[in-house]
Amino acid sequence: MGQKKQRLLEAKRHQSPPDGTRTSYPKEPRLEPPTTLGPQRSIYFSSLKGRPARLGSEFFDQPAVSLARAFLGQGGANPAPSYAEQVLVRRLDDGTELRGRIVETEAYLGPEDEAAHSRGGRQTPRNRGMFMKPGTLYVYLIYGMYFCMNVSSQGDGACVLLRALEPLGGLEAMRQLRHTLRKGVAGRALKDLELCNGPSKLCQALAIDKSFDQRDLATDEAVWLERGPLGPSEPAVVAAARVGIGHAGEWALKPLRFYVQGSPWVSVVDRAAKRNTQARAKASRDEDF
DNA sequence: ATTTGGATTACCT
DNA sequence: GGTAATCCAAATG
Numbered sequence: 187m188g189q190k191k192q193r194l195l196e197a198k199r200h201q202s203p204p205d206g207t208r209t210s211y212p213k214e215p216r217l218e219p220p221t222t223l224g225p226q227r228s229i230y231f232s233s234l235k236g237r238p239a240r241l242g243s244e245f246f247d248q249p250a251v252s253l254a255r256a257f258l259g260q261g262g263a264n265p266a267p268s269y270a271e272q273v274l275v276r277r278l279d280d281g282t283e284l285r286g287r288i289v290e291t292e293a294y295l296g297p298e299d300e301a302a303h304s305r306g307g308r309q310t311p312r313n314r315g316m317f318m319k320p321g322t323l324y325v326y327l328i329y330g331m332y333f334c335m336n337v338s339s340q341g342d343g344a345c346v347l348l349r350a351l352e353p354l355g356g357l358e359a360m361r362q363l364r365h366t367l368r369k370g371v372a373g374r375a376l377k378d379l380e381l382c383n384g385p386s387k388l389c390q391a392l393a394i395d396k397s398f399d400q401r402d403l404a405t406d407e408a409v410w411l412e413r414g415p416l417g418p419s420e421p422a423v424v425a426a427a428r429v430g431i432g433h434a435g436e437w438a439l440k441p442l443r444f445y446v447q448g449s450p451w452v453s454v455v456d457r458a459a460k461r462n463t464q465a466r467a468k469a470s471r472d473e474d475f
Numbered sequence: 476a477t478t479t480g481g482a483t484t485a486c487c488t
Numbered sequence: 489g490g491t492a493a494t495c496c497a498a499a500t501g
Contacts, residue, residue: 292482301482312497330495332483347482368485386483430482 239412241272243404246321246337250293250344253320253337254444257288257346260420269420270413271446274351276392277408282359284392286351286382287414290445290452292428294336296343300437301428304343315400316345323409325389325399332386335394337403349429349443351382352451353391360391367393383453422447426456 246253255261259271276284294302294316303313303326315324316338324336324345336345353360360381367390382388389395394409403411425441432438445452 294482303482308498310498326482327496328481329483329493330481331493334482336482349482384483428482 241404241411241413243319243321243402245411246404247340248320249341250295250339250346251442253339254291254293254346254442255423257291257337257348258421258423258444258446259414259417260423260444269417270415271417271421273354273412273414274348274392275410275412276394278359278393279408282356284356284360285354285412286388286392287354287451288348288350289352289449290348290350290443292347292349292444293339293442294345294347295442296341299344300435301431302343302345304345307343309343313343316343318400319402321402321404323398323401323403325394325396327396328386333389333395334385335389335398347385348388349385350445350451350453351388351391352449353378353381357381363393364390379450383451385453387453424456426458429454 245256248256252261257272259269271287271289273285273287278284294304296302296304296316297307299305302316304316309317312326313324315322316336318338320338320340322338324338325333326336328334334347336347338345357378361376364376364381364387380387381391392409398406398409401409403409423444424447426443426445427439427441428443443456445455
């Protein structure tokens with residue numbers, strides 16, 4: 187009931203931060219600028235003051251939890267005072283660039299993490315990417331039909347799963363990719379919110395498949411990471427239990443999933459965290475009076 | 476050589 | 489809230 191309303195309120199709040207500049211979510215499907223020709227600007231430099239937009243290997247060389255938060259624009263190895271949420275960019279063969287701000291991640295810590303594919307130090311042909319240098323992609327097939335995309339971090343067998351993006355560019359191409367790659371023939375058009383709000387959905391939307399396994403996010407021509415626009419402050423990040431790992435005992439409960447608080451683009455909102463947030467918000471409202 | 480199950484999604488009641 | 493879909497690869501014999 188109040189569920190939907192709450193979500194709208196959250197979206198709205200996040201849409202219009204008090205001081206404006208940080209984030210703005212499109213109110214309606216936005217038509218993309220022409221994507222017919224090759225890049226109209228360099229892949230490596232954005233218009234932002236000549237600052238290199240592409241993140242290099244050093245960014246990925248931090249522990250999994252730190253990297254998982256850094257993807258969301260929080261602390262970590264970002265040179266202060268840079269509080270940028272990171273943008274994943276995928277350049278299709280025809281030159282179309284698809285962009286999405288990373289809003290949800292999960293950290294997998296390596297051998298000791300019972301929920302990780304690398305648990306117990308298992309190293310197999312499939313999960314080799316987890317053990318390669320930070321910034322290496324680990325893409326694997328799940329449930330026989332979907333892909334998940336991870337980025338290797340510092341630490342043996344540690345990596346970060348990308349779980350959700352806020353689509354920023356190439357939305358129509360994403361919609362088409364999702365439409366054609368989706369299993370059902372069925373066909374209502376997907377809402378913007380449905381494009382990238384899940385680990386396998388974002389892989390479909392960006393046309394990421396097994397062929398991207400073990401590629402280097404720092405140097406690959408078809409996929410890379412850019413610093414988003416700088417914000418005045420770090421985004422609020424929620425830490426919650428990871429999704430879809432019923433087994434793994436105590437490890438299933440650890441707060442190793444991270445998402446941008448209040449973002450409507452997140453795949454799963456943590457109920458407990460949400461209640462706490464509301465309680466805090468209410469408390470601070472009450473204090474204001 | 477066989478068996479088992481999954482870091483999910485979409486559609487059902 | 490429940491569950492079918494779908495197949496690779498890890499685990500086991």
